[in-house]
Amino acid sequence: MKTVLFDLDGTLTDPGEGITKAVAYALASFGIDVPDRTTLFPFIGPPLIESFEQEYGFSREKAERATKEFRVYFQDRGIFENIPYPGVVDFLAALRKAGCRLIVATSKPEEFAERILERFGLRQYFADVVGSTLTEERTRKHEVIAHVLHKYPELTRENTVMVGDRRHDIEGAHKNGLRAVGILWGYGSRAELERAGADRLAASFQELETILLQEDRQMELQNEIAKDLLSIGAVFFRPDEPFTWASGIKSPVYCDNRLILTAPAVRTSVEQAIADTVRREYPGCEALMGTSTAGIAHAAIAGHLLGLPMGYVRSSAKDHGRQNQIEGRLQKGQKVVVVEDLISTGGSVIEVVDVLRAAGAEVLGIVSIFTYGMKKGLDRLAAADVKNVSLCNFDAVAAMAAEEGYIKKDDVRRLLAFRDNPSDESWIGGSK
Numbered sequence: 001m002k003t004v005l006f007d008l009d010g011t012l013t014d015p016g017e018g019i020t021k022a023v024a025y026a027l028a029s030f031g032i033d034v035p036d037r038t039t040l041f042p043f044i045g046p047p048l049i050e051s052f053e054q055e056y057g058f059s060r061e062k063a064e065r066a067t068k069e070f071r072v073y074f075q076d077r078g079i080f081e082n083i084p085y086p087g088v089v090d091f092l093a094a095l096r097k098a099g100c101r102l103i104v105a106t107s108k109p110e111e112f113a114e115r116i117l118e119r120f121g122l123r124q125y126f127a128d129v130v131g132s133t134l135t136e137e138r139t140r141k142h143e144v145i146a147h148v149l150h151k152y153p154e155l156t157r158e159n160t161v162m163v164g165d166r167r168h169d170i171e172g173a174h175k176n177g178l179r180a181v182g183i184l185w186g187y188g189s190r191a192e193l194e195r196a197g198a199d200r201l202a203a204s205f206q207e208l209e210t211i212l213l214q215e216d217r218q219m220e221l222q223n224e225i226a227k228d229l230l231s232i233g234a235v236f237f238r239p240d241e242p243f244t245w246a247s248g249i250k251s252p253v254y255c256d257n258r259l260i261l262t263a264p265a266v267r268t269s270v271e272q273a274i275a276d277t278v279r280r281e282y283p284g285c286e287a288l289m290g291t292s293t294a295g296i297a298h299a300a301i302a303g304h305l306l307g308l309p310m311g312y313v314r315s316s317a318k319d320h321g322r323q324n325q326i327e328g329r330l331q332k333g334q335k336v337v338v339v340e341d342l343i344s345t346g347g348s349v350i351e352v353v354d355v356l357r358a359a360g361a362e363v364l365g366i367v368s369i370f371t372y373g374m375k376k377g378l379d380r381l382a383a384a385d386v387k388n389v390s391l392c393n394f395d396a397v398a399a400m401a402a403e404e405g406y407i408k409k410d411d412v413r414r415l416l417a418f419r420d421n422p423s424d425e426s427w428i429g430g431s432k
Contacts, residue, residue, distance in 0.1 A: 007164030008106040010186030018081030026069035044187045045166035047107050047139035084120045091205035092125040104129040105144045141172030167196035194382035225392040226400040228266040234259040235397050239411045249422050257341040273391050275305040281389050282364040286335040291352050299339035313352045332360030340368040346377035350384045394419050
């Protein structure tokens, strides 16, 4: 059974009026006037004490006092200056009908969350409501999610996903080993959610429903591809004898997706998955562009399956003939999807995106076979305002490698430590 954890504020309901009025009330007790309450939107989502510290430079003691003042206004008035987002009832009912278990995971005190859900008729859809306490315990989202996992030990990365509108939701999920979907109708921006590493983004309840109900098959496919990449040696782990990258970084993994082309069954599965991803994520796509050289064959095969033109982008312009950098016909304004085999720090694929944009293409996004999920890569993609959808990722392959006996289960922690900070070599020798 799939379990979905939901943030409350900015995800299920819009608490903007009540929270900003309560913050303004608290600030007024310190002689601070707020003429424009929209400047207080950053308070929606994060823990209150943390927000008072960061937004107004309050000391911990002063932030705690401000939080108490906030609750003077909020607990009776601000709590219901709040409105459910249109469509939320039908959305929750559809998930329940599909057999999903729904749990609220909020930094808001449980007592307040329960009252809000009951007031708006939403409580009936949730198996549980987990939040912070009025004594400031579990105020950070990762602590709330950890408490949910403690209460429900059967929850895993494979059967559980977090949904929220701020980076704290995404980061909190990832810190607990869960996937996270960011929603775009709340108080966090697309850039904030992408920078936090959201696994998927949804712009409406309808899109979110599709993502959540299709995710089981996509997770199954991700695991199949992870198993395939390991079986043909396209991804090879050596945590005790690390490889050395050209940059000098020592890595416990070597990835060579070119081997996919030499394995017909795996190649068929991967290329069909690329084509299906383009159809699902980029329905307006008019052409595929491969990265040179690893993405060229994949773009060609997927383009054939889709009946779309394809081309590729060289790492630099030719020094002879027409001196092209883009090979193939590209029209200005054409909607293009870039096909890449692997993303680590994201530099090379973003160069391809930049070249295509400079030539007048509208780059809808990227489809990649594998991503490390490194922070530097996620930050670069967010800064370039380009979406990437990967068929498989480092976490999934590491978990599958342990499950299939390629590595020891204890090695997974070391591999993820490398992913989180490649320049820190403390993971080397961690199992000895």
